[in-house]
Each structure stands twice: as structure tokens, then as C-alpha cells.
Amino acid sequence: MEILITILSGVLVTAATYLILSKDLLRVILGSAILSHAVHLLLMVMGGLKKGTVPLLGEKPNTYTDAIPQALILTAIVISFAVTAVFLVMAYRMYQETGVSRHALLRGNKNE
Amino acid sequence: MNNVIVFPMVLPLLTGIILVFFRKHIQLQRWMSIGVMAFVAGISLYILNLIQTKGILRLDFGGWEPPFGILFVADSFSALLVLTASIVTAICLLYAFFSIDRAREEMFFYPFVLLMVAGVNGSFLTGDIFNLFVCFEVMLLASYILISLGGTKIQLKESVIYVAVNVLSSWFFLVAVAYLYGTVGTLNMAHLSQRIAESGQTPILTVISILFLIVFGLKAGLLLYFWLPGSYSAPPTAVAALFGALLTKVGIYSMFRMFSLIFYHEPQVTHTLIGIMAGLTLIGGSLGAVAYRDIRLIVSYNVIIGAGFILVGLAVSTPAAIEGSIFYLVHDMISKALLFLLAGTMIALTGHAKMERMSGLIRNYPVLGWLFFIVMLSLAGIPPLSGFLGKVLVSQGAIESGSYILLAISLISSLFVLYSLLRIFKQCFWGETTISEDEEVPLGKGMLIPAVLLAAASIGLGLGSELLAGYVRDAAVTLTNPNVYIEGVLVQDE
Numbered sequence: 001m002e003i004l005i006t007i008l009s010g011v012l013v014t015a016a017t018y019l020i021l022s023k024d025l026l027r028v029i030l031g032s033a034i035l036s037h038a039v040h041l042l043l044m045v046m047g048g049l050k051k052g053t054v055p056l057l058g059e060k061p062n063t064y065t066d067a068i069p070q071a072l073i074l075t076a077i078v079i080s081f082a083v084t085a086v087f088l089v090m091a092y093r094m095y096q097e098t099g100v101s102r103h104a105l106l107r108g109n110k111n112e
Numbered sequence: 113m114n115n116v117i118v119f120p121m122v123l124p125l126l127t128g129i130i131l132v133f134f135r136k137h138i139q140l141q142r143w144m145s146i147g148v149m150a151f152v153a154g155i156s157l158y159i160l161n162l163i164q165t166k167g168i169l170r171l172d173f174g175g176w177e178p179p180f181g182i183l184f185v186a187d188s189f190s191a192l193l194v195l196t197a198s199i200v201t202a203i204c205l206l207y208a209f210f211s212i213d214r215a216r217e218e219m220f221f222y223p224f225v226l227l228m229v230a231g232v233n234g235s236f237l238t239g240d241i242f243n244l245f246v247c248f249e250v251m252l253l254a255s256y257i258l259i260s261l262g263g264t265k266i267q268l269k270e271s272v273i274y275v276a277v278n279v280l281s282s283w284f285f286l287v288a289v290a291y292l293y294g295t296v297g298t299l300n301m302a303h304l305s306q307r308i309a310e311s312g313q314t315p316i317l318t319v320i321s322i323l324f325l326i327v328f329g330l331k332a333g334l335l336l337y338f339w340l341p342g343s344y345s346a347p348p349t350a351v352a353a354l355f356g357a358l359l360t361k362v363g364i365y366s367m368f369r370m371f372s373l374i375f376y377h378e379p380q381v382t383h384t385l386i387g388i389m390a391g392l393t394l395i396g397g398s399l400g401a402v403a404y405r406d407i408r409l410i411v412s413y414n415v416i417i418g419a420g421f422i423l424v425g426l427a428v429s430t431p432a433a434i435e436g437s438i439f440y441l442v443h444d445m446i447s448k449a450l451l452f453l454l455a456g457t458m459i460a461l462t463g464h465a466k467m468e469r470m471s472g473l474i475r476n477y478p479v480l481g482w483l484f485f486i487v488m489l490s491l492a493g494i495p496p497l498s499g500f501l502g503k504v505l506v507s508q509g510a511i512e513s514g515s516y517i518l519l520a521i522s523l524i525s526s527l528f529v530l531y532s533l534l535r536i537f538k539q540c541f542w543g544e545t546t547i548s549e550d551e552e553v554p555l556g557k558g559m560l561i562p563a564v565l566l567a568a569a570s571i572g573l574g575l576g577s578e579l580l581a582g583y584v585r586d587a588a589v590t591l592t593n594p595n596v597y598i599e600g601v602l603v604q605d606e
Contacts, residue, residue, distance in 0.1 A: 039283055079249045094272055
């Protein structure tokens with residue numbers, strides 16, 4: 001199971017890298033969102049996907065799944081959500097201000 | 113009680129939150145923000161002295177014993193950096209009073225500066241690697257806002273690049289944390305160091321350490337500095353000075369922690385790599401510093417040279433070199449802030465950023481000119497000033513360990529620093545005066561006082577380095593002997 005999820009997160013990283021290297025700013029932001037999905041999956045895999053119940057003490061089973069990676073992912077999700085929101089607004093402002101959404105067009109001194 | 117070590121992070125955080133509610137009360141915002149930073153500077157001086165008598169301080173949040181809970185650890189190194197950061201922030205805020213326009217001030221400028229400093233101080237003090245990530249994000253999110261606040265075209269363009277690069281480096285940070293947790297199974301720095309020492313640094317751990325090197329290289333401008341010159345020349349002067357003084361230094365601090373506390377078993381791989389990267393950074397930064405004619409870009413490339421120089425000390429890693437790096441780090445925070453403030457003032461007075469558009473400023477603004485002269489000598493490492501001792505100690509360490517190439521590159525880079533700044537000084541301050549008496553823009557006291565304070569700090573640091581030497585030596589002892597840190601954290605004292 002770990003191998004499958006690792007491959008999946010690898011595919012996500014590939015797609016994200018491709019998107020981030022493209023010319024359009026919106027694609028870059030999408031790429032960064034996919035990148036964060038990949039790393040959240042990776043964090044989960046690294047904690048181990050051994051069978052066990054949800055980490056709730058009321059369940060009273062023999063084993064629980066590791067609770068730390070879940071806490072880490074929860075934190076990372078909130079952070080990446082905030083950063084993506086800021087990034088999107090920034091892209092929107094840049095589009096309003098300059099009229100282009102392709103950051104590659106903003107090279108040179110003309111816009112300084 | 114050790115509770116005092118939480119204040120450098122919590123006080124700016126709380127004040128920042130409170131000030132959000134007083135948006136239109138600019139005077140209140142100004143005095144509260146500068147007051148709290150001065151207070152934090154006082155507290156961190158107290159912490160620094162407390163460490164000298166009581167050893168490494170530790171604060172377990174919620175009473176959870178070290179490997180299980182998050183904790184703050186204050187050793188001399190982090191306390192010294194917190195102290196310097198607080199002083200520099202207070203002075204930059206003073207500069208911001210007189211230079212930031214009202215629209216920006218009303219748009220939560222002061223709260224965001226305080227939140228950024230909270231992230232910086234938190235990163236210096238934390239003893240947990242995921243908490244370090246969170247503090248980095250606190251600092252970065254505030255810096256995203258500060259770099260784009262005002263929304264001019266150039267700011268928006270540079271902030272988009274800045275955010276994209278930092279999202280990527282934060283991603284690498286998370287990947288590295290995931291791998292590290294998967295391999296070692298802990299997140300506490302001291303416990304990590306202990307477990308790695310027990311099992312030996314296996315190849316996979318060396319790979320993870322290189323991943324951390326990429327992360328902090330992106331943050332600190334070590335070789336991966338392509339984003340830095342543009343981003344640091346876009347925001348207003350006070351913000352650029354804060355960035356130049358604080359943000360890259362947090363990356364450098366983390367690199368010191370990582371490679372002296374946790375990944376110190378394979379120096380022939382990791383430290384050699386840091387050495388190569390530092391050497392290339394110095395070369396690239398030197399070339400950039402002499403290539404451009406835009407003052408802001410020259411100053412930004414000097415930040416890169418500074419980062420490269422400090423990490424030469426880490427690459428060499430003898431006690432003398434580490435001590436030199438710490439001296440140089442403290443000096444660099446102060447004099448880079450001063451350099452940014454002076455460059456920003458020059459641009460504000462003349463309205464141009466290009467060197468050839470200004471000339472003979474020394475006649476109109478003599479104090480400004482001599483301040484620039486002082487910071488130039490200080491950065492080049494001329495003896496009575498603050499940059500000298502750090503450079504001597506790093507060079508001594510490099511000679512002891514036989515890394516002559518690094519020694520040569522770092523000393524030649526000092527010449528490039530001197531040349532690039534001397535070029536600004538000669539072109540802009542000497543020559544024929546182009547501004548006539550009645551066209552002269554008055555240089556307010558408010559813009560001059562912060563620069564004078566920083567210059568005084570730089571001279572004081574150079575003349576009074578004996579006062580600081582005890583703290584720096586203690587910091588270097590902790591950095592070169594990981595066991596001191598581990599015992600300070602993991603041995604239960606209650």
C-alpha cells in the first residue's frame with residue numbers, strides 16, 4: 001500500500017512540476033496546490049499505513065494508527081490553504097494592475 | 113521560571129493582534145510597536161545573561177516532557193540573534209515612522225511587521241523541527257504581505273515570484289520533515305540528534321540532510337539566490353531593510369542548527385557541499401555586486417555575499433570559524449539594515465535609483481555621506497569596525513583546517529564588497545554637486561537618527577567586541593559540542 005501511495009504522490013509531483021514551469025500564473029498556482037497535496041500524502045505514508053483504528057481513545061482496539069502525521073498534515077493543510085489564498089489574490093491584483101496573467105510577459109524594465 | 117523565553121515570540125504576536133483593532137490610530141500603533149520591540153530587546157538581554165549563569169534554558173509547553181511535547185530552547189546563539197533582531201527591528205520601525213506613507217500605515221503595516229518578527233524570534237527559539245516550519249510560515253506569510261503592501265506594479269511582479277519560490281521551499285521543507293520522521297521517528301531536535309548519533313548517519317539521512325540544505329539554501333540565499341535581488345529591491349526601504357537584516361539570517365541560523373546539532377556525522381559530504389555552495393555564492397554575489405548600476409541591486413547582492421561568507425565558517429566548522437561566523441552574523445544583521453536604510457534614503461532624496469543620476473551628495477548631505485563611508489568600511493572588514501573580528505576568526509579557522517581555496521575566495525570577496533560600495537560612494541557622494549541649494553530635499557532628522565543609531569551599534573560592536581566575546585564563545589561551545597545542547601534539553605531537571 002505504501003508503494004502505491006508513494007507512486008501516486010510521485011505522479012502528483014510530476015504534474016505539479018510541469019504546471020509550475022508553464023507560462024500562465026494560474027497554472028503555477030494550481031501546480032503549487034497539487035504540490036501540497038503530494039506532500040500531505042507523503043507525510044501520511046511516512047507515518048506508516050499499517051492497519052489500525054482511527055486514533056480515538058473510545059474505540060478501544062489493540063492498535064491505533066500513528067496520530068502525529070495526521071496532526072502535521074492538518075497544520076500543513078491550513079498553512080497551504082492560507083498561502084494559496086494570498087497567492088490567488090496577488091495574481092488577481094497583478095492581472096488588474098498590468099492586464100497580463102502571464103508573468104513571463106513582465107520581464108524587463110518596462111514595468112519598473 | 114523559564115517562562116521568560118516565550119516572551120520574544122508572544123509579545124510581538126499579541127501586540128500585533130491588538131493593533132489590528134486600532135487601524136486608524138496611527139500614533140498608538142507606532143509607539144506600541146516600537147515600545148514592544150524595545151521591551152523584547154531588554155528581555156532577550158536578560159535571557160542572554162540568565163543563560164550564562166544557568167546554562168541552556170528550556171520551556172516545555174503544557175508540561176509535556178521533551179521528546180513528546182513542543183518546546184522552546186534558548187542557548188546563547190539563539191538569544192544573541194533574538195537580541196540583535198529585536199534591536200534592528202526597533203530601529204527599522206523608527207525609520208518607518210518617517211518614511212512609510214499614511215496609506216500603508218493604515219493598511220496594518222505595524223501589525224504585519226510585529227507578526228513577522230514573532231515568526232523570526234520563534235524560529236530562533238524553537239527546539240522542534242515541525243515547529244520551526246510553522247514559525248517559518250508565520251514569518252513568510254507576514255513577509256508576503258509586507259512585500260506587496262502598497263500594490264505598485266513592480267511590487268506585485270516581484271511578490272509573485274517571491275511567493276512562488278517560498279511555496280516551493282516550504283514544500284521541500286515538508287518533504288524533508290516527512291522523510292526524517294519516516295526514518296528516525298521523532299521531531300524534537302535534541303532527540304533527533306541523539307537517535308542519529310546512536311544509529312550512525314546512514315546514507316538516507318545524508319540525503320535528507322542535503323534536502324534540508326536545499327530548503328535553507330533557498331531561504332538564506334545560499335547559491336539558490338536567484339529570487340533575492342529582485343524581491344529585496346521592490347518593497348519600501350524600511351521593509352527591505354527588515355528583510356535584508358532578518359529573513360535570510362533565519363535560514364542561516366537554521367542551517368547552523370541542522371548541520372552542527374543533527375547532521376554532523378558525515379562532514380566530508382555535507383560540509384564539503386556547504387563549502388562549495390558558499391564559495392559559488394561568494395563568486396556570484398561578487399559578480400552581481402559589481403555588475404549593476406542600480407543601488408538597490410548592489411545592496412541586495414551584498415546580502416548574498418554576506419550569507420556566503422557566514423556559511424564559509426559553517427563549512428570549515430572549527431571552533432574559531434564558528435565563533436567568527438557568529439560575530440559576523442550579528443554584525444551583518446546590523447550593518448545590512450544600515451546599508452538598506454542609507455541606500456533607501458539616497459533614493460528618496462534624489463528620486464533615482466541609478467548611480468549615474470546622482471552626484472556630489474556629500475555637499476548637500478554630509479552626515480549621510482560619512483555614515484555610508486562607515487558602513488562601507490565596516491562591511492569590508494576594516495579593523496576598528498564590527499566586520500573585522502568575524503572575518504579574522506573565520507579566516508583563522510579556514511587556515512587551521514587547510515581550506516585555502518575558500519579562504520582566498522572569502523577574502524577576495526571582501527575586496528569586491530569594498531569595490532562595489534566604494535563605487536557608489538565615489539559616484540554619488542563625490543563629484544560635482546548637481547542639486548542646487550534651493551532644490552535640495554530636506555533630510556529629516558527622522559530618517560537620519562535610525563541610521564546614526566545603527567552606525568553607533570556597528571562601531572560599538574567593533575570596539576566593544578570584548579563585551580560580546582563571552583556570549584559568542586559560549587554559543588560556539590554549544591554549537592561545536594552537540595552534547596551540551598542535548599543534555600540541556602533531554603535531561604530532566606525538575
